[in-house]
Amino acid sequence: MxxxxxxxxxxxxxxxxxxxxxxxxxxxxxxxxxxxxGAVGAVAQVFIALSNMPVRLDERVIVKPxxxxxxxTLLIVPFAAGHRVGHQIKREGMPQHAAGAHEVAGGAxxxxxxxxxxxLLAVLLANFDLREPLVNWSPMLAELLAFGNAxxxxxxxxxxxxxxxxALGGGxxxxxxxxxxxxxxxxxxxxxxxxxxxxxxxxxxxxxxxxLTDRLYARRGGINWTSALGLAAGSGILAVLGRGxxxxxxxxxxxxxxAQRTRTNGLLILATAAVLIVLPLFAGKLTNExxxxxxxxxxxxxxxNVVVGLAGILxxxxxxxxxxxxxxxxxLTAATSPRINPELPWLVALIVVVIITGLVGLFIxxxxxxxxxxxxxxxxxxxxxxxxxxxxxxxxSGWFGGSQGITKIPGAGIFGLTDVAGTDPRRVFYLVLAxxxxxxxxxxxxxxxxxxxxxxxxxEDETVAEAMxxxxxxxxxxxxxxxxxxxxxxxxxxxxxxxxxxxxxxLILVSxxxxxxxxxxxxxxxxxxxxxxxxxxxxLGGPKQxxxxxxxxxxxxxxxxxxxxxxxxxxxxxxxxSVRRSRELHQQEMAQDAWLKGQVEDxxxxxxxxxxxxxxxx
Amino acid sequence: xxxxxRAKSGAPRTGVDWFLTFMRVxxxxxxxxxxxxxxxxxxxxDNPFARWANPDxxxxxGAQFRGLIISGVAQGCMYGLIALGYSMVYGVLGFINFxxxxxxxxxxxxxxxxxNKLADAGLWESNFIGSLIFIVIVSMIVCTLxxxxxxxxxxxxxxxxxxxxxxxxxxxxxxFIQNASIVLLGPAAKAYPDVPDWVKDKHTFIxxxxxxxxxxxxxxxxxxxxxxxxxxxxGGKAMRAVAEDAEIAALMGxxxxxxxxxxxxxxGAMAGLAGILxxxxxxSVIHTTGxxxxxxAFSAAVVGGIGHLxGAMAGGLSIGVAESVGPLLILExxxxxxxxxxxxxxxxxxxxxxLLLRPAxIFGERLPAEDRT
Numbered sequence: 001m002x003x004x005x006x007x008x009x010x011x012x013x014x015x016x017x018x019x020x021x022x023x024x025x026x027x028x029x030x031x032x033x034x035x036x037x038g039a040v041g042a043v044a045q046v047f048i049a050l051s052n053m054p055v056r057l058d059e060r061v062i063v064k065p066x067x068x069x070x071x072x073t074l075l076i077v078p079f080a081a082g083h084r085v086g087h088q089i090k091r092e093g094m095p096q097h098a099a100g101a102h103e104v105a106g107g108a109x110x111x112x113x114x115x116x117x118x119x120l121l122a123v124l125l126a127n128f129d130l131r132e133p134l135v136n137w138s139p140m141l142a143e144l145l146a147f148g149n150a151x152x153x154x155x156x157x158x159x160x161x162x163x164x165x166x167a168l169g170g171g172x173x174x175x176x177x178x179x180x181x182x183x184x185x186x187x188x189x190x191x192x193x194x195x196x197x198x199x200x201x202x203x204x205x206x207x208x209x210x211x212l213t214d215r216l217y218a219r220r221g222g223i224n225w226t227s228a229l230g231l232a233a234g235s236g237i238l239a240v241l242g243r244g245x246x247x248x249x250x251x252x253x254x255x256x257x258x259a260q261r262t263r264t265n266g267l268l269i270l271a272t273a274a275v276l277i278v279l280p281l282f283a284g285k286l287t288n289e290x291x292x293x294x295x296x297x298x299x300x301x302x303x304x305n306v307v308v309g310l311a312g313i314l315x316x317x318x319x320x321x322x323x324x325x326x327x328x329x330x331x332l333t334a335a336t337s338p339r340i341n342p343e344l345p346w347l348v349a350l351i352v353v354v355i356i357t358g359l360v361g362l363f364i365x366x367x368x369x370x371x372x373x374x375x376x377x378x379x380x381x382x383x384x385x386x387x388x389x390x391x392x393x394x395x396x397s398g399w400f401g402g403s404q405g406i407t408k409i410p411g412a413g414i415f416g417l418t419d420v421a422g423t424d425p426r427r428v429f430y431l432v433l434a435x436x437x438x439x440x441x442x443x444x445x446x447x448x449x450x451x452x453x454x455x456x457x458x459x460e461d462e463t464v465a466e467a468m469x470x471x472x473x474x475x476x477x478x479x480x481x482x483x484x485x486x487x488x489x490x491x492x493x494x495x496x497x498x499x500x501x502x503x504x505x506x507l508i509l510v511s512x513x514x515x516x517x518x519x520x521x522x523x524x525x526x527x528x529x530x531x532x533x534x535x536x537x538x539x540l541g542g543p544k545q546x547x548x549x550x551x552x553x554x555x556x557x558x559x560x561x562x563x564x565x566x567x568x569x570x571x572x573x574x575x576x577x578s579v580r581r582s583r584e585l586h587q588q589e590m591a592q593d594a595w596l597k598g599q600v601e602d603x604x605x606x607x608x609x610x611x612x613x614x615x616x617x618x
Numbered sequence: 619x620x621x622x623x624r625a626k627s628g629a630p631r632t633g634v635d636w637f638l639t640f641m642r643v644x645x646x647x648x649x650x651x652x653x654x655x656x657x658x659x660x661x662x663x664d665n666p667f668a669r670w671a672n673p674d675x676x677x678x679x680g681a682q683f684r685g686l687i688i689s690g691v692a693q694g695c696m697y698g699l700i701a702l703g704y705s706m707v708y709g710v711l712g713f714i715n716f717x718x719x720x721x722x723x724x725x726x727x728x729x730x731x732x733x734n735k736l737a738d739a740g741l742w743e744s745n746f747i748g749s750l751i752f753i754v755i756v757s758m759i760v761c762t763l764x765x766x767x768x769x770x771x772x773x774x775x776x777x778x779x780x781x782x783x784x785x786x787x788x789x790x791x792x793x794f795i796q797n798a799s800i801v802l803l804g805p806a807a808k809a810y811p812d813v814p815d816w817v818k819d820k821h822t823f824i825x826x827x828x829x830x831x832x833x834x835x836x837x838x839x840x841x842x843x844x845x846x847x848x849x850x851x852x853g854g855k856a857m858r859a860v861a862e863d864a865e866i867a868a869l870m871g872x873x874x875x876x877x878x879x880x881x882x883x884x885x886g887a888m889a890g891l892a893g894i895l896x897x898x899x900x901x902s903v904i905h906t907t908g909x910x911x912x913x914x915a916f917s918a919a920v921v922g923g924i925g926h927l928x929g930a931m932a933g934g935l936s937i938g939v940a941e942s943v944g945p946l947l948i949l950e951x952x953x954x955x956x957x958x959x960x961x962x963x964x965x966x967x968x969x970x971x972x973l974l975l976r977p978a979x980i981f982g983e984r985l986p987a988e989d990r991t
Contacts (some may be wrong), residue, residue, distance in 0.1 A: 051801035133731040135804040314782050316789070366637045367974055374714045374785050375973060378916060382966035385913075389963040395954050473634045508909075512793055519786065558797035564790030565772055568783055585780065 023100030034085055034106055038113025041081035045117035048073055049145070050130075053555055055138045060551045061222025062194040068222075069194075069551070070144065075165050078114040082107030082166025086173050103170040111166015115158040118145060122154035182239040189235035190228050195539060195548055197221065199287055206282030276433060280426045288425035290538060292497065293545040295432030296490050297537040301517045301529045302439045303486030308515070309524035309578070310443075310452060311479035312459025314377040316511050317364070317384025321484040323506035324360050325491020327391060328353045330406040330501045331399070337406050339399045346412035346420075346496060353492050354485050361484030365477045384508055392503040405502035412496035420496060428497045435489045443526055446482065455479055456524075460584055509557065510543050516560045519567055522574025524581040531576055536560075638974065645971050652948030659951055678946060686942050692830040692899060694938020695837035699892035700915035701922070701930035702844065703765075703885025709861040709925030710881050711777075713784040717768060717791035719912015721761050721886050725893020726903040727799060728757040730808050733897070737811035746814050750894075758890040764795075765886025766879055774875070792908075799905040807904040810897045817898065833895045840891055841931055844884065848927060857881055861925065910962055914941070917969035923979030932980060941965045 048054065058070030086103035088096055124130060125142045146154035172180060193200070197217055204213040216227045223231070253264055280288050300322060307315045331337045332349035344352070364383045368376045391400050400406065411421025412431060420427040446452045454475045457465035466472050495501050521532020540556040541547030552559070567574065573582035583590070658667040660678070678686075700722050707715045732753045736742045742749050772791050776784045817828040848854035856877045859867040868874045896911070897903060918937045922929025944964045945957035954960070972979070 047798070047802075051798075053801075132735070134802055136801055312782075314785065366634050367641055367970065369634060370638075371973060371977070373782050375920070375977075377782070377785060378714060378716075378913065379970055379973060382913065382969055386963045386966050389960060393959045393963075395957075395960065471632075473632055477634065509793075512789060515786070515789070555797075555801060558794060558801055561790050561792075561794030561797055565787055565794060568787040568790065569772070569775055572779070572783055585783075588778070 021095040021097050023098040024102040026101040026105040028102065029106050029109065034110050035113060037081050037085050038110045038116070041077045041110070041114025042117025042120070044077045045074065045114055046121050048077065049118060049121055049141060050134055050137045051555065051558075052136045052138055052141070054144055055140045056554060057551050058140075058144060059221075060549070061218070063190065063228045064218040064222045064224050066225055069549075074118065075161070078111035078162040078165040079169040081114045082111040082169030083172055084169075085110040085166075086170050099173040103173040104167050105170070107170020107173075108163040108167035111169065112159050112163035114166065115160075115162015118158040118162075119155040122146060122151050122158070126151040178240070182236045185239035186232040186236045189231055190223065193228075193231055194223055197223075198548055199283075199290070202284045202287045203279070203282055206284060273437075277430075280429050283426075285425055288429050290548070292425050292428040292432055293542055294534055294537045295429060295436055296494060296497075297514065297517060297533040297542055298436050298530050299432065299439055299490040299493075300487055300514050301521070301533045302436070302443055302526070303483045303490070304514050304518050305524065305526070305529045306443055306446065306455075306486065307479050307483035308518055309529070309581070310447060310459065311455040311476055312373075313476060313479060314373060315380045315480070315483065316377045316508070316515070317380035317382070317387075318483065318487060318514055319506050319508060319511040320364065320380075320384040320387040321357055321361060321487035322491045322494070322510065323384075323387055323391065323503075324357050324484075325353055325488030326495040326501045326505070327400055327406070327491075328356045328488075329492035330409045330495045333496070334406055334409040336408045338397070338401055346410075346492070347414065350489075350492050353488050357484045357488035357491075358481050361481040362477060364484075365480030369473055369476050369480075381508060381511070384506075384511055388503050388506050388508075391506070403503060405500055406495075407500040409495050409499050409501070411499075412493065421499065428493070432493055435493065439486050439489065440526055440530075442482075442486070447526070451475065451478060456580060460580075505544065507543070512564075513543050513557075513560055516564045516567075519572075519574055520563060522576040522578060522581075524578035525574070525576055528574050528576035528578065532574065535575075536563075642974055645974065648952075649948055652952050655951035656947050683943075686946065687939060688826055688830055690939035690942030691935060692833045692938070693942065694918075694935035695834050695931075696892045696895045696899070696934070697911060697915045697918045697938050698931040698934025699837055699840065699888045699895070700911060701918040701934050702888045702927060704916050705919040705922070705924050705926060705930040706857070706861075706881050706885050708919065710857065710864075710878055711773070711784070713773075713781055714788065714916065715768075715773075715885075716785060716788035716912075717772075717795060718765075718885065718889060719908035719910075719915065720792045720795035721765050721768075721908070722889040722893050722896070722911060722915075723799065723903070723905065723908030724764050724795065725757045725761045725890035726896045726907055727803065727808075727893070728760045728890070729753045729894045729897045730810055730903050732756050733811050742811050743814070746817075750898075754891060754894050757894050758887040761886040761890030761893065762883045763886075765882040765889070769879060769882040774878075792912075796905050796908070803905075805905065807902050810901040810903070813898065813901070829898050833899060836891070836895060837931075840888065844888065845927060847884070853877070853880055910965075913969075914965045917965060917972070920969065920977075921972050921979055923981035926979070926981045929979060929981040936980075937965060937968060940968050944968070 053073050054070040056070070057073060058068045060069040061067075062069055062072060085106050086099070090096065122142065122145045125145070130137070142151070142154075145158065147157065172183070175183065193216070201213050201217065204210055216223060216231075218224050253261070256264055280291060283291070300318070303321070304315065304318050307313050307318070329346070329349055331340060332342055332344045332352055333346055335341055335343050364380065368379050368383075371379060390396055392403055394402055396402075397404075411419045411423075413419050414431070420431045454465070454470045457468065457470055458472050458475055462472055494505075498505075517532045517536050518529055519532075520536055521530065522528025537545070537547060539548050540552055540559060541550070543557075546553055547556070571577075572585050655667060658665045700718065703718045703721070704715060707713070707718070733742060733749065736749045736752070768791055772787050773784055776787060813829070817832065819827065848857060856867070856872045857880065859870065859872055860874055860877045860881075864874050867877075892911075896907065914937050915934065918933035919930050920933070921936055922931070922933030941961050941964050945954075945961050949957045949960060949964070
């Protein structure tokens with residue numbers, strides 16, 4: 001590896017970089033920072049090991065004989081610590097040190113400290129009874145840590161593994177941006193292929209391409225190591241050859257104007273729609289079930305996106321609308337509903353459901369609309385709980401069945417053509433898809449309407465919006481109602497799909513999962529919200545629905561929580577940010593940057609004290 | 619931005635205002651009718667008014683009523699201790715630390731682990747008071763650490779960002795701690811060891827369970843200590859100064875960061891203490907233990923006027939009494955069945971009602987400078 005690389009200009013905006021200073025000697029580390037990061041890593045390692053994640057996930061093989069998901073969870077922390085420890089804070093006008101042996105040595109040392117956590121754990125497991133309070137780790141953990149050998153082996157091997165992986169993490173800094181991108185693409189390709197395995201196998205069966213998947217995947221799951229190498233090589237070559245192509249294409253589309261742009265967008269949407277319509281035909285029951293679940297959450301997330309993303313109202317009780325939608329659809333269609341059972345056809349019932357949920361939206365919205373944003377969040381959370389408690393209570397069990405819920409809900413009949421029920425997930429998916437299309441169209445048109453602009457104005461500054469003549473109360477109420485109606489669609493489909501509704505399906509954690517989905521994808525951006533639900537619900541799974549990584553079901557809520565914290569700290573605007581929203585979030589930094597660029601010469605103090613530490617969106 | 623007070627004089631009243639007025643009147647009417655029906659019931663259960671409201675009215679005996687109030691007071695003391703953390707953090711940083719309820723849960727869990735270990739060693743039975751002091755100290759230390767780490771990792775980097783961002787982060791922290799408890803300690807409810815008879819049984823002379831007396835006494839003492847700390851020590855003065863105006867306080871030579879850490883530490887210690895009180899009162903703890911008491915304690919902080927120490931305690935007491943007496947005092951006479959299931963709903967309704975009727979709380983709120991517009 002070459003010690004110094006020419007400063008390559010990476011993405012846009014890096015045009016005027018100061019010259020690189022010489023790389024530092026390998027042992028001139030910031031030892032305190034290194035040990036601190038290593039210790040944090042060690043704690044994280046012990047936490048992961050004791051949560052039983054490695055053992056539970058060990059069954060899921062990624063690359064056939066070499067790597068299982070369980071071991072991956074143990075390797076990721078030293079890798080991240082090793083990579084992170086070499087991070088230099090970019091200071092405007094200050095020279096950056098070139099990456100060199102310093103980064104690798106630091107990474108190795110930091111990784112070793114982090115891996116040391118597992119060494120310590122191995123010793124503790126062998127000598128003390130940790131079972132008393134910590135019940136969740138399985139007896140196989142010690143064996144897994146020692147690779148079947150003695151404890152002494154585990155102590156040494158995890159120090160070594162930690163150092164090696166940490167060195168790799170630090171070494172990543174030596175690569176130029178182009179090579180680094182290729183490496184990341186390779187890792188993503190292999191990881192993605194492993195995660196998508198059930199989906200790919202299922203689709204391949206439908207398309208009679210079993211020969212291909214048999215070659216790619218080992219018989220009991222996991223990618224064959226030969227195919228993994230091939231996949232990595234292929235994607236690496238593609239990444240090197242295709243570098244910049246995607247960006248060029250995006251820039252090209254962004255440049256288009258008027259009719260041309262409309263046409264390109266239309267083509268893209270058509271292509272996506274075609275794939276989504278054709279795909280389920282080849283897919284089996286499991287894949288369709290997964291797609292239907294993702295679709296339901298897309299619908300919910302789009303609804304919450306109107307409230308949180310566009311109008312900036314943090315509604316933590318969004319599940320209330322989902323619950324009201326489900327329950328009112330159940331009451332209106334099921335013959336078994338205790339008090340009123342008009343047994344309406346589903347589509348007719350849907351109209352009533354929309355009206356009811358809209359009214360509930362008004363009723364919940366009206367009292368909270370004048371409150372401060374944070375009080376509003378807690379009060380909506382309270383409403384969400386109250387609605388669930390009412391459905392659960394004996395008082396109203398004559399209407400809603402109490403904890404027994406309402407069962408034997410008929411499927412959704414569409415003009416007598418088909419009957420959509422949970423037994424046929426493909427039809428459910430098509431129904432969900434239709435409503436998603438509707439919801440996407442509605443939110444897309446709304447965002448560009450007078451109302452949408454009013455929402456964004458209210459989000460950014462309520463006082464100014466009011467001064468501009470916007471009736472903030474009505475506008476915010478409308479956001480509540482629109483969000484409620486979109487949520488009710490999802491609820492109505494949910495009750496027809498599952499065939500029964502119980503108060504337990506509408507816990508507050510559903511609201512929080514939807515919130516994580518919206519924030520992860522990018523508040524206020526339709527594409528972002530859809531991508532967020534597809535990635536999170538598809539891979540990790542919803543509150544009760546399994547995702548592609550079904551082994552994760554015990555840990556997914558933990559991961560949702562961690563993800564929410566991390567997103568807020570590192571990238572509050574989400575994966576695919578809405579331009580306006582991210583400008584709003586990084587206002588302060590951008591102002592600071594502009595100020596710094598204006599007077600770089602006579603300023604050399606920059607501690608980045610306040611404001612999130614995220615990079616301004618480019 | 620200005621609470622939900624009535625529309626300013628001169629501003630046109632919109633539909634929402636009328637609706638809110640209607641809601642306020644409706645809440646007050648409901649409460650009044652409920653209480654009247656309750657009084658009617660108490661005078662004579664065959665009273666036509668009582669019969670009209672609830673055909674199977676039974677009324678409460680004096681002992682039942684007193685029991686409800688006492689259990690409400692004991693729980694209210696616990697809510698008050700948790701509410702102190704919400705109130706102090708809101709007073710200084712201006713955001714709701716949603717994860718504070720989980721700190722309380724961590725306290726209860728720590729107490730469960732430590733007390734079970736002590737019971738295994740035989741110390742719990744032989745020296746109950748000593749063991750209790752020990753678990754209180756351990757739990758307060760652990761909770762202080764959790765609160766301080768939380769501040770350092772999740773909230774400090776976000777200082778100065780839009781106000782909903784730290785709130786969302788704190789929801790993430792709360793979700794994370796709850797689920798970390800599941801994956802480490804398992805999802806089942808866990809029991810505290812058996813307590814001595816004098817704590818469990820009703821006292822012969824005053825007819826109150828020893829545990830309730832213990833809770834009230836401990837809460838009163840810690841409240842006194844906290845009041846002394848905040849009002850009469852240098853560190854407390856610094857806290858009040860930072861709550862008043864952080865920038866000016868910094869100019870006066872106060873280390874704002876350290877003061878904020880202290881605020882979190884004190885709040886965490888109080889939550890740890892409350893966790894042990896929970897353990898003594900209910901003797902069982904589960905990962906969701908922190909959620910509802912957390913929300914109720916926040917309601918208590920709002921009821922008392924956020925940023926106000928005495929207010930938090932008063933609010934805690936009123937929420938505790940309201941949720942234990944409210945269902946039977948107001949809902950039962952109105953003919954709602956299965957009222958005890960609705961006690962949590964009542965606690966939320968109290969929060970909503972207070973924000974509708976008097977958003978600044980009983981004693982008025984003390985907010986950080988930027989929110990005082």
